[in-house]
Amino acid sequence: MSVGLTVVSGSGHTWRLTEQIGSGSEGFVYGVDDARPLVAKLVPDPPDPEAYRRRVARLVRQRREPRTVGLLAGTPVRLAWPLVSVRTADSTAADGVDGYVMPDMRHAFQPFNHLLSVSARRAFLPRATWATALRAALALARLLGELHAEGYVVGDLKTDNLWVGESGRVGMADVDSWQFTDGREVFPGRMRTPGYTAPERLGAAIGTPPDTASDDFALAVLVHQLLLAGLHPFAGHPADGGDYLSYDDNVLHGRCRIVDRASVLLPRSVPPADLLPRRLAELFRRAFAHTGRRPTAVEWAEALAAELRPGRLKGCAVNTRHIHTVERPWCPWCDQTEHGSDSYPDPPQEEA
Template identity: 75%
Template sequence: MALTVVSDSGRTWHLTQRIGSGSEGVVYAVDDARPLVAKLVLDPPDPAAYRRRIARLVRQRRQPRAVRLLSGTPTRVAWPMAGVRAGGPGADGVDGYVMTDMRHARQPFAHLLTPQARQVLLPRTTWATALAAALSLARLLTDLHAEGYVVGDLKPDNLWVDAHGRVGIADVDSWQFTDGGEVFPGRMGTPGHTAPERIGAPAGTAPDRASDDFVLAVLVHQLLMCGLHPFAGHPSTGGDYLSYDDNVLHGRCRLLDRTSVVLPRSAPPVDLLPRRLAALFRAAFGGVRPPASVWAEALAAESEPARLRTCRRNPLHVHTAERPWCPWCDLAERGADGYPAPDPRPRADSAAQGLKETEEKALWQR
């Protein structure tokens, strides 16, 4: 049965199928000529405060700082267009808002993080696409911070990406921002994508730009390392693996201390990363967090064509020019090809290229 929601101005939208849900709300498709969805928050801690938050965001949509974020095509931010209520204004019902449907131009960010999803849903993407997505995300966060917004709950579930690596973001209602001198604090956090100072902190502990910067580094690592979380791995001391957050709190990270965790042989090697980016990761996870703008500058430099190489055996095997041979072919030999070829038929020069790379490895490893 279709659900109807009404804005404060009396405009009515008809919601159709349920298309997703999260820790707070449920998202429905909207019966409209434009690509729209509606998010309904079922049980906010303070319904009146939530309605005020949405009303301020709707008002800010017309202000210069939001206009700058919403410029360009496709839209990078699924900004609240109108606050709505199921049951109508003033009635007891569920609050929410209408926003742009990111699905019309992008796919869930998580599709870019696993070889299986990429091969089916984003079949032409390469490591260069992952670099482009990391750069797009860093630039988006740079712009958000410059306009006074803190995401607070930066995670794959809130992000969207297209085949070119262009990233968009949703769930604006959980951001931290100010309006007219009033602070609307960030309200959410997600295990595995939370800065260490916020892990286990009392409820209501506000995020800041530095906490966003930590999670940005986590997401960039996942993009460039085939979905691998930087704090993945069993403790090398023999203790039980508990969670990413437990490893974060204890500093168990291969980039900080390669002896701190045990990872499977299928994990991408550290030297897949350009040295400049590896240094930024070590800074971010070691306590001196580079801001999003620094990440953007470094990722732009590493995305230059002169900094990339394409494997002769598989055109989807793109890697940094610092790497003397293809790391994806190495992983493929272990049964963990991060970017499998779209056409599995062997090329005529594969054997010769394989011999050449074997010789190069022997020289490199001496």
């Protein structure tokens, strides 16, 4: 879809769209020519256009309801919530394309993936340490717990719809894909993403509604990526000699280092598994084993908050960027460095 579009709300207000700044499996995100930090999402071909218009309209209305007002409180706003429904007004789109205007998360956040790789951290979040990752994990768990408490299910929780700030604040986008109710009407979640889909949904038919437990699986994956410098918990070649197919294949077969160290083969340069505090390692085992109940977002938030209490973190005498739990007698990041990689290297001399 080309830029230079104009969109119009139901009340007749118009906005001119500028550059395309993002795209996903369903739609495109554009800058908006407005004094306020706004962007617009357009969805050209929803499976059911009328249902999609109704979904967005209900979310716009819910923005003023008590359960949502609390979620949107505070500065900066944590959710790219639909502010108003819009439709393209140009003559080249005979039937128009539906979408909505929402807050521009770039105003206060950076893409979540910037916290998950060494090069992106150095370029965009140069002061980030493992403590920043812990704070981001806590912020994400708290936000998800609040959403669940108010009856929302994200359904497609992944790095691509998350945002992070320098201090570890977290924001979330793609609200229009969530599962929620409005009165007696249920608006089901539809989307799922490889690597962030719970095992029970992998074997289910496309369109099977998600639930809070499937969100809790994706949360655990994301927390693992945050705390192990981007490493996916189901990364690794099968240790039985079979071919690596995908994260999802490893999920289905229970190949996960933290559950069964002998199930996968990983490079020695990845962060060591024993860098995790015991209580967090146990939550990961519960989250990724195929038996028992997964930890909820609230349980994750409580455990992560405990690891950020005074006295629970210590610094490394060799590298000030190497922060780790006091449960580890020596620095896990220095151990990683000895194997050819450093997830939190010292800044270049000119930045020091």
